[in-house]
Amino acid sequence: MLTNTRWKRRPEGSTWGDWGEDDQFGRLNLLGPEQVKKGIAEVREGIPFCLSLPLDYPGEAKVNPRRHPPVLQPTIRDGKPNLNFPLSLTNRKLLDVVSDDAALIHLQYSTQWDSFAHVGQQFDADGDGEPEMVYYNGYRAWEHVIGPIEYRDGQEIPVKEPPGARALGIERMAEKCVQGRAVMIDLLTHCGWGRTVVGYDRLMRAMEADEVEVEPGDMVCLRTGFADLLLQMRKKPDVDRLNNSCAALDGRDERLLQWITDSGLVILASDNYAVEQQPALDTDEDPCCSLPLHAHCLFKLGVHLGEMWLLSPLADWLRAHRRTRFFLTAPPLRLPGAVGSPANAIGTV
DSSP: OOOOSSOSOOOTTOOTTTTOTTOOOGGGGGOOHHHHHHHHTTOSSOOEEEOBOOTTOSOTTSSSTTOOOOEEEEOEETTEEOSSEEGGGTOTTOOOEEOOEEEEOOTTSSSEEEOTTSOOEEEOOSSSSSOEEEOGGGOBBTTTEEOSEEEETTEEEEOOSOOEESSSOHHHHHHTOOEEEEEEEEHHHHHOSBOEEEOHHHHHHHHHHTTOOOOTTOEEEEEOSHHHHHHHTTTOOOHHHHHTBSEEEOTTOHHHHHHHHHHTOSEEEESSSSSBOSSOOOOSSSTTOSSHHHIIIIIIIOOEEEESBOOHHHHHHHHHTTOOEEEEEOOBOOOTTOSEEEBOOEEEO
């Protein structure tokens, strides 16, 4: 068994330690020059597609009550709002007009990336019989991912150190640039607009029907139609309708999770909320894991998840041209310490 200074045990089926004890890139280690060249080879028409929703979608704070729309405001110059500001107020020889603003953004409000610091688990990594809060590759809560409150022995202890991810922050993903070959799986065409929980068998049927092949190092995108509904709702999301619409992966399906492992995919992005069915289907086998696919990808494998991407325009074009692959460029913001980021993704064919 692999061991290092942070952990003596790793979760079964995980990639912890496979790229070194200090690895923070996970499966992005497979996204090298050859994958970039394979992606570039898919560019035949030179047509780019914007794969992100406007950052003020889905609208309001209904899809997730903890995440709110961005707030724009001008910066301040000489005590006045710095928007349409005439510089002649400060220097009569200058006739320029300037604007400058700031934004308060919930980083996972709209089209987004999850970092490996987004979801961890309580796991006995040091083998002492007591589980501790850890993230991918054994990085520890309050040592590497700092929160303002430490939960210890039923107590809430304030933490004086500034919060943020000292390891596994989204800036690590940004350093890898996230460029390469991507594969579209069109679940909307095969599952329709109603809520469908997609397990391994249903996914394989959809892929076989469209002759979709996923190879190690590929980035995989799932089109369900969810983002199309968000746009139709014009920033007034109908949560009941959304919860009963479009496909979502079954994170409880062990064969589906094993396929993610065996396929060698490096990222998994969807146009829906959470990629997987939420709440997860009931089970007696792993009742404590409320985000089983997140745990499998972010915690065990080191596979980043993308959510609420705008995939239908590209998916429709690919289907019309009997293609499933494209060149994807999708780096997150290089914001040190953040656990998520907007994804300004571009697909090119």
